[in-house]
Amino acid sequence: MKQTSFEKTILRMSAALVLVLLAGAFLTTIHAEASDDTIVYWGGGKRCHVKGCKRLTKDPALLAKMTKMTYGGAKKKGILLCSRCPGSSTPGKANPAGGKKKVGKDYGKYGRKGAKARKAWLKIPEKKYDSNTKVYCDALWMRVHEENCPMLVLKQKKKVITLGQADKEGWRIGESGQSGRQRCCFKGYRRNYPEKDISGDAMGIVQKLKNGKLKWHLAGCHRFTVKRDQTPMTLKEAKQARAYMCPHCVERGPSLTTADLETLKMRPTAPVFTPPEDWTPVPFSPHELPSKKEMNMLIKETLAQGSGIQEAVYKDPVATMEEFMGRRFFFPVGQWLAFYLGYRATGDKRILESLRVSARHYRDLCGKYPSVARQKAKNPEHMTFMYSMAVSARLTLQLARKHPDQVSQKEIAEAEGFLKAMVATLKPVCEGNDNLDPKMGIPKKLADDFRSRAFNRAANGIGTYAMASAALKDLQAIRNTTEYQPQIDLYQKCVQQWVKNWKSVGCLYTEADGKKYFYYPYGASEKPKIQDGLKFYGADDQGHFGHCMQGAMLMYDATPELGVDDDFMTAIANAIYHNSYTKNGSIQCPSADRIRPLSRHPFALPIDRFYMFEAFRDGIIDGQCSKLSKRKKAEKNSGYSARLKTLHAQYLKALRKDRTLVYLGETK
Ligand SMILES: [Zn+2]
Ligand SMILES: [Zn+2]
Ligand SMILES: [Zn+2]
Structure with missing residues (x-):
């Protein structure tokens, strides 16, 4: 909402008048709830301040430049007091519950993202729930759900208690997701008792990290994989062994069960690959098959x-x-x-x-x-x-x-x-x-x-x-x-x-040289700004683009007639090729990059998940490695993942010529 200078002047004049009238009362009321008559200072954006707010400048020159108005007028424009303003009820850093209710909970122990997610729940308007409401208890994490929660599975096998009891016992209420950051049910519920923490005799597993440190988790934590040869250990024992506690586990809270290592031992195992001493892996060529010996090594590495x-x-x-x-x-x-x-x-x-x-x-x-x-x-x-x-x-x-x-x-x-x-x-x-x-x-x-x-x-x-x-x-x-x-x-x-x-939703653009380029936004419902046939939005970043392409590859392979065909894959390859010689973390076409380059995440190549596009545009692999020294490039491309992807690019190239090809080297 832009104001004309005339409107601003009127606002300032009327605000000044009101200020004079209210000046006396104002100073005494700053700590009460801000009323509609309270004078506020606005310097643009969605927030305004009252005098006495830490965030409001004390510099009289700057203060004079700010727009002054009544809080009632500000609210009509959608401008609210900042959360730190005295008397503010706006939710925010200083005001997790919107000032309506004292929460006093320390979410700091849940880490930055964990605290952020939980504070955001407090912005959901409070809703009253009958404490006798039936809740369904999970079996893995100490969480309860509402009867109609979409995350609730195997309902008939779950323990049922009341909401009041769950709160008192410290169950997480309506939390889901790997670290409990999603809110699946009981939206707007405010707890009365604290959440239960993990106790010293909780049974978990200690993971040995590459740097030698020991890290204690509860089985089921998404940050590690339970393996058959691990030893269960209580938190107390782990601390004595100088292990530290996984922050995601702290955030997620207690578990109600433990891993069944005996059953896990019955799962099939993969063969172990030990590289022969006389073997030094070298990069594969995107054009010629590697030697039989090299192929065999790659197979063994894959099987492991x-x-x-x-x-x-x-x-x-x-x-x-x-x-x-x-x-x-x-x-x-x-x-x-x-x-x-x-x-x-x-x-x-x-x-x-x-x-x-x-x-x-x-x-x-x-x-x-x-x-x-x-x-x-x-x-x-x-x-x-x-x-x-x-x-x-x-x-x-x-x-x-x-x-x-x-x-x-x-x-x-x-x-x-x-x-x-x-x-x-x-x-x-x-x-x-x-x-x-x-x-x-x-x-x-x-x-x-x-x-x-x-x-x-x-x-x-x-x-x-x-x-x-x-x-x-x-x-x-x-x-x-x-x-x-x-x-x-x-x-x-x-x-x-x-x-x-x-x-x-994406943008298929033909550049002056006749080459087509395809790029698309991260969010499927993003509305682009369109200019000369180019679309501007949050173009997907290299890493996520890489995930997406693995799906496109399956479509190209199985159902090219449904839209992901040679032409389309070539247009994607062109965009990837172009991007590798820029510094942009998001992939777009050359014309879009000239007008507005974008990095959803910082530029970071090479990504070997793009190597397959060598089948649609020569030089993709070199492009991905164009920012590396010769030595670093050889190091990257002699790695297992890069060799596998380089060889798969050869398969895709052969598949383009013979759509019935099941595997590379099949016709030999
Ligand atoms: Zn303020
Ligand atoms: Zn739920
Ligand atoms: Zn963990």
């Missing part, structure tokens, strides 16, 4: 990655499902990506078999806890827990169609099982014609999600849909049936609509 099963096992199985619900799969899981790329790049069936380990685990989860799996699969970000099911089925069935002699009936049947589990899990998410979005023609809830969820969070789930649809097509061909056509059509529609929306 571990299955990538995310959640641990607890004595209470409900706790295991709660941890599963809290896990994030969308990056996607590093091991699954490595297995997928590794198989495409080498054709080694042991790698495909490694991918199946987690696929079996999550197939069984879908069978045993269908309600949990369905809840998790509701949006493309979380449905990615089925990534290894879809991708391993696709690889198995694609191979079976092309080389029937290389795949057993048992393998085909297992792939079919993975797909059946997916179809059953996704049924309530994308089937049914009751409430279709008129624009997208898919269920309204999913369509709304497509339009609002960050692209980089959704892309790998959409890629998983693409893979599942391609695998179902293979299955129909092998089984000589059309049984799965409805699901194939649905999944493909989802992919198509998501891509269409991604492209329409």
